[in-house]
Amino acid sequence: MSWTNRTRYPFTAKSVVVHAPMESGVYALHNDKTWIYIGETADILAQLVQHLNGDNACIAVFANMTFSYELLPELTRTWRLEELLREFRPVCNARLG
Numbered sequence: 001m002s003w004t005n006r007t008r009y010p011f012t013a014k015s016v017v018v019h020a021p022m023e024s025g026v027y028a029l030h031n032d033k034t035w036i037y038i039g040e041t042a043d044i045l046a047q048l049v050q051h052l053n054g055d056n057a058c059i060a061v062f063a064n065m066t067f068s069y070e071l072l073p074e075l076t077r078t079w080r081l082e083e084l085l086r087e088f089r090p091v092c093n094a095r096l097g
Contacts, residue, residue, distance in 0.1 A: 003084070008068050009066060010065075020044050025044050030090075031062060035090040
């Protein structure tokens with residue numbers, strides 16, 4: 001199952017504050033050609049702010065990133081994350097066994 005939210009927002013502080021929800025779900029960082037990172041969290045806004053503050057050195061290497069998200073209840077976030085990691089193989093996520 002592909003990424004369901006086609007809307008992408010600039011991965012900037014202003015854009016994250018305006019567009020990212022304080023809700024449960026999965027989120028993705030990407031640019032025109034690369035899936036950079038996919039994560040899951042109880043608070044998408046807070047997690048994206050942590051990434052903007054440099055909590056992941058790999059993410060910081062990329063320029064012109066965008067983000068998108070899918071709202072999901074806590075019970076399905078991990079399952080959806082694993083599905084997305086297998087499909088898109090983002091370069092800054094740890095590889096699956």
